[in-house]
Amino acid sequence: MNSIEKITVSASKSYLQRALAIAALSEGISVLNEVSWCNDSIAAKNIIENLGCKIEENNRILLINQQNISFNYREFNANEAGLSIRMFSPIFALSNHEINFKGEGSLNNRPIQLIADALFQLGVIIQSNNGLLPIKIKGPIKSGVINIDGSLSSQLLTGLLIALPLVKGDSVINVHNLKSIPYIDMTVKIMEHFGVKVDNIDYKTFKIKGNQKYQATTYNIEGDWSGGAFFLVYGAVKGAIEITNLSISSNQADKVIINALKLAGAKIIINKESLIVEQNKLHAFYFDATNCPDLFPPLVCLASQCKGITEIKGISRLTHKESDRADVLKKEFIKMGIYITFKNDSMYITGNKPQPCTIDSHNDHRIAMAGGIMNLFCDGEIKIENKEAINKSYPDFFEQLRIFQ
Numbered sequence: 001m002n003s004i005e006k007i008t009v010s011a012s013k014s015y016l017q018r019a020l021a022i023a024a025l026s027e028g029i030s031v032l033n034e035v036s037w038c039n040d041s042i043a044a045k046n047i048i049e050n051l052g053c054k055i056e057e058n059n060r061i062l063l064i065n066q067q068n069i070s071f072n073y074r075e076f077n078a079n080e081a082g083l084s085i086r087m088f089s090p091i092f093a094l095s096n097h098e099i100n101f102k103g104e105g106s107l108n109n110r111p112i113q114l115i116a117d118a119l120f121q122l123g124v125i126i127q128s129n130n131g132l133l134p135i136k137i138k139g140p141i142k143s144g145v146i147n148i149d150g151s152l153s154s155q156l157l158t159g160l161l162i163a164l165p166l167v168k169g170d171s172v173i174n175v176h177n178l179k180s181i182p183y184i185d186m187t188v189k190i191m192e193h194f195g196v197k198v199d200n201i202d203y204k205t206f207k208i209k210g211n212q213k214y215q216a217t218t219y220n221i222e223g224d225w226s227g228g229a230f231f232l233v234y235g236a237v238k239g240a241i242e243i244t245n246l247s248i249s250s251n252q253a254d255k256v257i258i259n260a261l262k263l264a265g266a267k268i269i270i271n272k273e274s275l276i277v278e279q280n281k282l283h284a285f286y287f288d289a290t291n292c293p294d295l296f297p298p299l300v301c302l303a304s305q306c307k308g309i310t311e312i313k314g315i316s317r318l319t320h321k322e323s324d325r326a327d328v329l330k331k332e333f334i335k336m337g338i339y340i341t342f343k344n345d346s347m348y349i350t351g352n353k354p355q356p357c358t359i360d361s362h363n364d365h366r367i368a369m370a371g372g373i374m375n376l377f378c379d380g381e382i383k384i385e386n387k388e389a390i391n392k393s394y395p396d397f398f399e400q401l402r403i404f405q
Helices: 013-024 039-050 082-092 105-109 113-120 155-166 181-193 225-237 253-264 293-304 325-335 365-377 387-392 397-404
Strands: 004-007 026-033 054-058 061-066 075-077 098-102 125-129 132-138 145-149 171-176 199-201 205-208 218-220 240-243 267-270 275-278 286-288 309-313 339-343 346-350 357-360 382-385
Touching: 004 397, 013 026, 013 039, 013 061, 013 082, 013 155, 013 181, 039 054, 039 075, 039 082, 039 387, 082 098, 082 113, 082 132, 082 155, 105 132, 113 125, 113 132, 113 145, 113 155, 145 155, 155 171, 155 181, 155 205, 181 253, 225 240, 225 253, 225 275, 225 293, 225 365, 225 397, 253 267, 253 286, 253 293, 293 309, 293 325, 293 346, 293 365, 325 339, 325 346, 325 357, 325 365, 365 382, 365 387, 365 397, 387 397
Parallel strands: 004 240, 026 218, 075 098, 145 171, 286 309, 357 382
Antiparallel strands: 026 061, 054 061, 098 132, 125 132, 171 205, 199 205, 240 275, 267 275, 309 346, 339 346
């Protein structure tokens, strides 16, 4: 066995943002453990503070005191957090005040018509900037039957599921072509932990009892599989790595990186409290990433170091990310000598040794992280422009990478 480097990855922003929103709707003091911050999570924290939450933090433990949710603050900023826009919009619609909601950077280019169409069905008035941010939200949201499209994102469904139990009367959400199902499992599990239940019928219909209440409680935030995936790929290609805070029973979609690593031939050891991935001879593989599109960058890093041509399905899910991620991966990896082609809904990656070059993150945190990992596989140096994009999800990423250099 190679010498094993042991690390702890950052907190899952997917779990943390959901837990912050639900804690803000729970009367009393909630405790969140194992908290670490990135820009997206900070945006959610700022939002709930403006909703009246008093927050204390000490040694990765967060105390959230919510006695009476307030919508007196009328303008909120999601920064570049797509989840915050889609999750908090239905929550803001609980108020009968007009709420202004804006974003920053690439988020301002993401269409929000799905939000407007969904909330309109429940009596909410939405004004947008020609289908883009900023938006004005005027509730109150009413119970009822609603039909939504789940093919582009599950995040709006997350917001509706969180908000509607607090409304008088029962609601039904009919969802067409739901993607990213694991994230809905995540949302429902956190809701249940805080005392609210939803009836899920085959991920096509969600029945929600009204007049429920969230109960303040203690909740542990999992480590982040999305960021951890990059380190696991390093272990498979270059050495051995042990990660101590990734849960195999997690509802995070990106834990299926383990399946991809197995398909590529990596050695994996799953212990009770840690996960070890070791270097091995790797070969091309096929993987469907439709339900875990955030895995594309680490999957491309893995495929680039496999012998042969790897196929990854699901590139239709890569639009409306921080960048046009499929095209950016192709453009930046060719600079390293890694060839990527597209056919139908699949990406094909031909394995090759990366060459020294300078790449641009395009202000996409996962492209910057991919560049950091590829640099470890290169005999020279791969420089990364706009590498500070990592602050969106994993500010300590490059600092942790230093132990492998």
